[in-house]
Amino acid sequence: MDKGTDRSAASTRAVEIGVAGVILLFGLVVAIDSYRLGASWGDDGPQPGYFPFYVGLLICISSAAILARGWRNSALADESFVSREELKKILTVLVPTIVYVSLIASLGFYLTSTLYIAYFMWQLGKYPWIKIVPVAVGVSVAFFLIFEIWFSVPLPKGPLEAALGLN
């Protein structure tokens, strides 16, 4: 892929430091909460926070090391973690996925999946509606048959299924 004209959205160094920082915070949270629960010897054994406290401590130490190394390594600043084009590609999938997942609870699984597949076929595949509808609906119906009827595994349903009496 030609990266010559593709600008970087974030340098590796920035992301490396950022991620290490987040992990460090996570480690601190784990260690502090475990300390609250008791991280030393109790009456007849280690207190519940004992194990997680040292785990949290190790997280802090290792992420601090990664952070320090990333900070000092200026060569990473020239390296691109993800270019703008790549980021756009990822977001074109990630954003609809987030929307899809948040709608499942309210609209039911099968309706949202149909819309999700249809959206991709329309946006990315540039298919005409004539081709999109049978495929998207067909796949959802297939899933319905496989999971609801064959495997007897219920998936979340919403207003559409209620209207069709399929609850």
Place this chain on the structure above:
Amino acid sequence: MEEINALLGGFSVALSPLNLVLMFVGVILGIIIGVLPGLGGANGVAILLPLTFSMAQQPGGTTSAIILLSCIYWGALFGGAITSILFNIPGEPWSVATTFDGHPLAQLGRAGSALTAAFTSSFVGALIAVIMITFLSPVVAGFALKFGPPEFFAVYLLTFCAFVGMSGGNAAKTVASMMIGFALAAVGLDSVTGTLRLTFGFTVLLKGFDFLIAVIGLFGIGEILETLEEGLAFKGASAKINMKVVLETWKELPRYWATSLRSAAVGCFMGIVPGGATPASFMSYGLARRLSRDGKDFGNGVVEGVVAPETAAHAAGTSALLPMITLGVPGSPTAAVLLGGLLIWGLQPGPLLFVEKPDFVWGLIASMYLGNIAGLIVVLTCVPLFAAILRIPFSIIAPVIIVICAIGAYTVHNSMFDVYLMVIFGVIGYAFKKLGYPLAPMVLALVLGDRAEENFRNAIKGSQGDLTVFFSNGLVGSLTGLALLLLFWPLIRTLLRVLQGKPAG
């Protein structure tokens, strides 16, 4: 010998009509999963695991369920080779080495040869590993029956230290990744004291994080996101296998018997050590290149260059099941998922399993032989079909894969929260992969964390807080010692080189 008797007993269990059907279904599903991006071996097994719940409730059902799942595993191992050779896309991390000579062979129009060589080598490698398992596992299990909490914890410690010491990558990132897994495993209700840990008042976190959700998110969604960077199309060489090509390749393969045996040995050994299938395939490719007569042609499309990594990878992937069934320690993320499945079905993986449920264990081992045979038959006959799957336009197949992942995540606990979590794990998986944080230690820590901690606490309670309990006898002492040695191996190696006057590092 009693192992043969037990194995024959296992065959009688495995050869029931239902189980045979499940074997073929599993292999076919596994190959499809191995061929599709975002649905690798670990992920695919994780998604299908909840569907086996009802199967496992029936008598003999757990055997059928594990046969299905392990055949999916074999299928995925085979499937990874298909995409490596035809599309230069490694379906699994250990298929990367197969692309070195596999794809050039395909480009030379010899895809059929490459595929036949890959599948046959995989079969041979797996077969050798299964034979080893047949004879070694009762020995190891018998040995492990004497294990107490300190010994078990030492084994877990050895597993994790091996990851850190031999990771080759950044040790700090391996430790961080692993510890995050442990921390996530600790969230929820503490079974020993009954206190809530790290839940911060969120009732939804009571049950803690399920490793299945993590696997689906990290390996499934994460991999799709990573694939997106490459572009949205799969273009590959066409694949036709007919009997003539198969027979011709089979005539050529016995020439490489030395490479096969050596690769299988490397694979068997590395598979028992966790995280071994990928380094095993690279190591055996490198060895074959150095030791073979055609070594300098490697990389341009040499059949031997496919034989070496595939034999090793499958031998390793199969032998990773040995510590899983005998000690309860999985050697790879997929083995970890299988282990999780055993736990969910109410079985206790470990040495006691041989004693309490010999039907299950030997049925599983017998199915390893049969599953591999089934796999070989299916791939040799159906490759064009599987390759055609990748021709389905990305705009259709990507959302379908994500929908399947969402279903998989939901059906674990019937919880929408898990689906949201899957997306979060997906982003984490993408970021971690790009930054070089290994994901396997995190998954293993998530699966084993609770049990490792339980053994640690029991060991320490027994010794009243004395940490030297981990050196108290020869066995546990050597395990712990070996663990520490592996942990500090990179440092030790640097030190040795400095002492010998060679440049460090």
